Structures are given as structure tokens and as C-alpha cells.
Amino acid sequence: xxxxxxxxxxxxxxxxxxxxxxxxxxxxxxxxxxxxxxxxxxxxxxxxxxxxxxxxxxxxxxxxxxxxxxxxxxxxxxxxxxxxxxxxxxxxxxxxxxxxxxxxxxxxxxxxxxxxxxxxxxxxxxxxxxxxxxxxxxxxxxxxxxxxxxxxxxxxxxxxxxxxxxxxxxxxxxxxxxxxxxxxxxxxxxxxxxxxxxxxxxxxxxxxxxxxxxxxxxxxxxxxxxxxxxxxxxxxxxxx
Numbered sequence: 317x318x319x320x321x322x323x324x325x326x327x328x329x330x331x332x333x334x335x336x337x338x339x340x341x342x343x344x345x346x347x348x349x350x351x352x353x354x355x356x357x358x359x360x361x362x363x364x365x366x367x368x369x370x371x372x373x374x375x376x377x378x379x380x381x382x383x384x385x386x387x388x389x390x391x392x393x394x395x396x397x398x399x400x401x402x403x404x405x406x407x408x409x410x411x412x413x414x415x416x417x418x419x420x421x422x423x424x425x426x427x428x429x430x431x432x433x434x435x436x437x438x439x440x441x442x443x444x445x446x447x448x449x450x451x452x453x454x455x456x457x458x459x460x461x462x463x464x465x466x467x468x469x470x471x472x473x474x475x476x477x478x479x480x481x482x483x484x485x486x487x488x489x490x491x492x493x494x495x496x497x498x499x500x501x502x503x504x505x506x507x508x509x510x511x512x513x514x515x516x517x518x519x520x521x522x523x524x525x526x527x528x529x530x531x532x533x534x535x536x537x538x539x540x541x542x543x544x545x546x547x548x549x550x551x552x553x554x555x556x
Contacts, residue, residue: 322491332459333480351523352543357450362512370505386513419479430490
């Protein structure tokens with residue numbers, strides 16, 4: 317199942333990249349729903365699950381620390397390595413090398429997404445499925461960002477498609493890598509805490525602002541809530 321969902325992440329990333337190449341105007345609605353779904357997974361699933369698994373060996377403050385580590389590590393990756401340049405007038409001169417660096421960083425992130433899916437399935441099928449739902453939701457955005465960062469930095473369509481292929485296959489490789497090692501439940505709790513922090517950043521600082529950028533706010537807010545509510549409902553029904 318983990319490998320199947322890893323393959324689904326490949327499809328989601330590819331569709332996102334093709335969407336970016338076509339420059340569809342309805343993108344903000346998809347991003348709005350995705351933002352709510354990613355935040356829902358972080359708050360309603362990964363957060364409680366990390367405390368549940370880790371409490372036998374680690375204090376709650378330690379688990380909270382790892383959530384913070386995940387949040388700020390992704391902040392560092394996103395801003396220092398410059399995955400998402402602010403605008404065409406960025407202080408750095410666009411170049412194919414910079415575009416390649418951004419695309420490679422996004423591909424690394426997609427690989428780690430796959431690792432998250434694989435490790436979540438080692439906790440339970442339900443946790444794995446919910447984490448996979450969040451990964452699928454924002455991998456669509458990753459595909460968009462990969463194409464955008466290459467095109468913005470003097471890359472051509474063919475070059476963008478090549479990097480999109482690398483980014484698309486990365487989550488499947490990440491899932492496959494988790495079959496090579498195992499972790500105790502307590503350590504899995506810490507790993508889930510890190511991913512919780514990452515998803516909080518992705519949802520709140522990346523997808524959420526992007527979904528509201530220059531578009532009607534009420535419908536986007538409604539989709540934010542729908543995305544989070546769907547995740548909550550899925551988790552609630554799975555626990556009955």
C-alpha cells in the first residue's frame with residue numbers, strides 16, 4: 317500500500333507540473349483545499365500520534381522540541397536554499413544553476429515526503445493513509461514549484477520537464493528506502509513529530525498564503541476549512 321501511494325505521489329507531482337506549464341487560473345482553489353488538508357494532517361493526526369508513540373520514552377517537551385525542529389528545518393530549507401524566490405525582482409540574478417539548485421532541493425523534499433509515507437505505514441495503515449493524503453495534497457504544489465523555479469531562472473520547457481520527472485519519482489524512492497531499515501515506536505514518534513513541524517510550515521507558510529494571493533478570499537477560506545474538515549472526519553471515522 318505504501319508503494320502504491322508513493323506511485324500516486326508521482327502522479328500528483330507530475331500533474332502539478334503540467335498544470336504550471338499550462339498556467340491554469342483555477343490553481344488557487346486546489347491550493348486552498350490542499351492547505352487545509354496538510355494542516356489538518358499535522359494538527360489532527362501527526363501531532364497526537366507523535367505524543368502517543370513517544371511518551372513511553374520521551375518527555376512531552378522533547379517531542380514538542382522535535383516538532384519545532386521540523387518546522388524550523390523546513391523554514392531553513394525553504395528560505396536559505398531559496399526554493400521559492402519571492403518575485404521576478406529577487407535580489408539574486410536568475411540563472412540556470414540557481415534554477416537547478418531550487419529544483420534539486422524540491423526533489424529532496426519530495427524524497428523525504430516518501431520517507432514520511434513509508435514510516436507512517438509502520439505505525440498503522442490509518443496513519444499511513446492520512447499522511448499519504450497530505451503528501452498527495454502538497455505534492456501537486458511541489459510539481460508546480462519545480463516547473464516554476466526552473467522557468468523563472470532562464471530554464472526552458474524541456475529542462476523543466478526533466479526536473480519535474482526527477483521530482484515526481486523522488487517520493488516513490490523515499491517510500492522504497494524505508495524497507496531498508498526499522499525504527500522503534502518511540503523513535504517513530506519523534507520522526508512523526510518532525511514531519512508534523514514540516515507540515516505545519518508547508519500548510520501555514522507556503523500553501524495557505526499562496527492560495528489567498530490575489531484571489532477571492534471567501535471561497536478560498538471555505539476550501540481551507542473543507543480540506544481540514546475532511547482530514548478530521550477521515551481520522552474520526554477510522555478510530556470508531
